[in-house]
Amino acid sequence: MDGLRVIPTWRHGQERLYVCLPDGASVAWYDREAARVSLLSDDREGDVLDALGPFLTRPVTVGPPPVPTPAELARLSLHPDDDLAPNRPGEALLVDLERAPGPAHRLRRPDPRRRALAAEQTVGAALDRLDGAGWHALHSVPLPGGDRVHHLVIGPGGLFALHVLPARRQRVHIADPVVTLGRHEPLPLMRRVRADADRASYALTAEVHPVLVLVAPAHVTVAAPPRSVRVLTDEELPDLSRPGGVLKPADVEALHAMARDRATWARL
Incomplete structure (x- = not known):
């Protein structure tokens, strides 16, 4: 021809x-x-x-073309505006900085949004490298009320909701539910980490494990193992993908198709 x-x-x-x-x-x-x-x-x-x-x-x-799976059919029917898969790490922060960039020069106090964005981008890059191993990562998943899951990870080892804490060159002390970063005021951050994972579990009708990720800390001390929350540094993120056998590939794809749909989270 x-x-x-x-x-x-x-x-x-x-x-x-x-x-x-x-x-x-x-x-x-x-x-x-x-x-x-x-x-x-x-x-x-x-x-x-x-x-x-x-x-x-x-x-x-x-x-002939392969028959699409139910997960692929769901993705193909998803409107681009409702698809969360293209979200960049720190998407909400990027949009906020574009709308209100703040002063061009802040000599004494750098914009904390930029530190948070850099941390989420570091974690997002590490998670995206897991894609070839059967894992999917969604970034900046919006929740009703203005909250968001920084990163949602779905793969053979299960589902994980990651909350990222920028801790560059600072000491971190964890005494559940309180997290103390350097000389900053202690905050009950573990409650937030668990709450985000609980909301994700409800939306996806599947167990989602909470994870706190510390980016570039100088030192980490944990008074006692936190209840149900896994604590990792950004360098330890590859450990997240090592356990397997929890979800079959078809289950991973189906949960990913559900999680990337904005309407899934709007129902919370």
């Missing part, structure tokens, strides 16, 4: 090559990561593979 064109596109951060007729109609597509060519018509297989020849660097599976 003459005139087939190969058009590269990016979909959810992954490259996909479409094979199209001169009028733009697609006859097949090639997913590099999955090494799969999906054909819309079997009688065009030879022409499609000839067109894709310069782009194929390894053996591929050829066949």
Whole structure:
């Protein structure tokens, strides 16, 4: 078949090559990561593979498009404005800083929002690296009333609601429910961490474990193991993905599809 064109596109951060007729109609597509060519018509297989020849660097599976899972169908039906998956780490802080950036120079007291944003970006980057291991991370998940879950992590080891505390070069002392950061006033932060996880559990109808993440602390002391809250530094975040066997891949995808829908959280 003459005139087939190969058009590269990016979909959810992954490259996909479409094979199209001169009028733009697609006859097949090639997913590099999955090494799969999906054909819309079997009688065009030879022409499609000839067109894709310069782009194929390894053996591929050829066949009809895979049947979408229920989770994929739910994602495809989700309006872009209601999809939380594109949220950047610290999305709410980024928006707030864009609307009200504050003074250009603050010599004595840096804007605390920027410290919080840097901490959430550090944690978000670490979590996004877990994606290839079957984990999904959602950032800055909004809750009714103006609160938010800094990061929600879903994977084979379960669900985790992460609250991030910037602690660069400061000592942290934890005596549940109080957290003391350097010379700052002690705050009952553990109650907030547990409450956010409880709200996430209610929204997703699944157990969500609370986690407090300390970013770049100088030293951490814990008077006694906090009730139900796991305490990690940003360097220990890879430990979060090591336990497995709690959720099957299909359950992970279904929970991720539910969690990325803004309407799930609006019902709280």
